[in-house]
Amino acid sequence: MPETTLTYVEQELTMDGVPLAEIARSVGTPVYIYSLRRILAQLERLRAAFTPLQPAFHYSLKANGNSAIIRALVGAGCGCDAVSAGEIFLARRAGCPPERIVFAGVGKTRAEIRYALETGIGWLNVENAAELRRLEALAAELGHRPRAALRINPALQAETHRHIATGHAGSKFGIPLVEARMLLEHRGDYPHVEIAGLHMHIGSQLGRPDESAAAARLAVELAREFQLKHLNLGGGFPVAYEGGHAVPVEDFAAALVPVLAKQGMKVAFEPGRFLVAEAGVLVAEVQYVKRGGRTVVLDTGMNDLLRPALYEARHPLLPLRVGEAAARPVQVVGPICESADVIHPAAVLPPLAEGDLVAIGVAGAYGMSMASNYNARPRPAEVLVEEGAWRVIRARETFEDLIRYEPKGQ
Numbered sequence: 523m524p525e526t527t528l529t530y531v532e533q534e535l536t537m538d539g540v541p542l543a544e545i546a547r548s549v550g551t552p553v554y555i556y557s558l559r560r561i562l563a564q565l566e567r568l569r570a571a572f573t574p575l576q577p578a579f580h581y582s583l584k585a586n587g588n589s590a591i592i593r594a595l596v597g598a599g600c601g602c603d604a605v606s607a608g609e610i611f612l613a614r615r616a617g618c619p620p621e622r623i624v625f626a627g628v629g630k631t632r633a634e635i636r637y638a639l640e641t642g643i644g645w646l647n648v649e650n651a652a653e654l655r656r657l658e659a660l661a662a663e664l665g666h667r668p669r670a671a672l673r674i675n676p677a678l679q680a681e682t683h684r685h686i687a688t689g690h691a692g693s694k695f696g697i698p699l700v701e702a703r704m705l706l707e708h709r710g711d712y713p714h715v716e717i718a719g720l721h722m723h724i725g726s727q728l729g730r731p732d733e734s735a736a737a738a739r740l741a742v743e744l745a746r747e748f749q750l751k752h753l754n755l756g757g758g759f760p761v762a763y764e765g766g767h768a769v770p771v772e773d774f775a776a777a778l779v780p781v782l783a784k785q786g787m788k789v790a791f792e793p794g795r796f797l798v799a800e801a802g803v804l805v806a807e808v809q810y811v812k813r814g815g816r817t818v819v820l821d822t823g824m825n826d827l828l829r830p831a832l833y834e835a836r837h838p839l840l841p842l843r844v845g846e847a848a849a850r851p852v853q854v855v856g857p858i859c860e861s862a863d864v865i866h867p868a869a870v871l872p873p874l875a876e877g878d879l880v881a882i883g884v885a886g887a888y889g890m891s892m893a894s895n896y897n898a899r900p901r902p903a904e905v906l907v908e909e910g911a912w913r914v915i916r917a918r919e920t921f922e923d924l925i926r927y928e929p930k931g932q
């Protein structure tokens with residue numbers, strides 16, 4: 523994590539000047555804590571990298587759907603990328619104008635499409651021919667003519683974890699190029715849909731700008747062939763997890779700008795992870811140290827942060843207080859009744875004791891948004907650090923929340 527967000531001051535881990543232990547003491551653990559400054563800085567970095575294209579950025583809400591974060595990014599000029607009617611609702615509620623909402627998703631139901639049309643959103647990214655027919659029928663019924671982009675599948679295997687590669691031929695996402703061409707040739711069959719662009723998202727946490735450029739080239743060729751003026755190239759810009767190196771976003775820009783500049787097209791991106799991942803930590807408390815110090819059990823696990831179990835992700839672990847003792851590898855686990863609930867198999871940490879606090883870094887994206895109540899655990903609180911102060915942006919769930927939707931007296 524860059525020093526600008528997390529720094530040790532007098533041996534205490536701070537976020538933008540605020541000691542994380544102060545928040546944990548007040549709000550309890552586990553707690554997600556985000557730096558607003560860092561989120562906005564990430565957006566500025568993206569904007570600067572892609573200046574020659576002047577693209578639109580649609581924040582991908584799936585990364586972190588807290589309304590305070592959506593509102594801040596919308597306020598800074600982002601649109602929103604939604605993948606469900608629920609996310610369209612969140613975007614609208616956080617003040618995003620409907621025309622700046624794009625709606626992607628592989629399985630849009632009739633009810634969701636209807637909701638999107640009634641909301642008047644800017645774009646629907648269509649993922650298959652049957653969806654286009656469904657959209658045509660609903661648009662005709664409601665007397666609308668929405669703008670749509672065809673989500674193409676470029677049949678490229680992006681270098682990333684297999685669970686987040688979405689642009690290869692065997693993937694459930696998007697429309698193969700041959701089929702997209704056929705749909706475009708017959709776009710007159712869909713008089714209530716204005717097919718005005720192409721959409722593509724080949725994966726998340728991407729490792730190779732040249733692959734992204736190759737995919738963009740395919741999209742540009744197809745768009746030119748059918749005089750389409752809008753290209754939405756999805757998200758996928760990577761961040762550095764533990765000790766890791768992520769290809770800088772500037773390298774993606776260096777590969778993509780030459781492909782996209784001077785094509786007379788409006789370009790859009792849908793960043794999620796890049797905007798929020800490095801701005802967030804999940805702070806937890808050590809419950810037990812066992813196996814002669816080789817295993818540390820925290821009060822957070824895969825229910826709060828699924829990424830280690832789902833993607834074998836390695837998040838950096840940082841003690842909230844550092845001393846002089848030497849660090850050594852230790853297995854860090856959660857309390858969930860699953861062997862997969864290992865937060866880190868060998869985190870290098872100083873000796874920890876019951877009651878110590880640790881921060882799981884780079885946890886701002888796909889952390890809270892993927893959290894569940896598994897093992898009947900109320901989900902954590904969320905806190906936003908802003909200009910040297912902090913506030914709770916989502917309260918910790920309670921036991922009552924666990925039964926809220928069950929009939930009373932059951």
Ligand SMILES: Cc1ncc(COP(=O)(O)O)c(C=O)c1O
Nearest residue numbers: 582723726757758792793794795
């Ligand atoms: C269509 C689409 N757009 C954008 C994103 C955001 O990706 P990322 O968080 O990697 O930027 C995703 C995530 O998988 C996606 O499926």
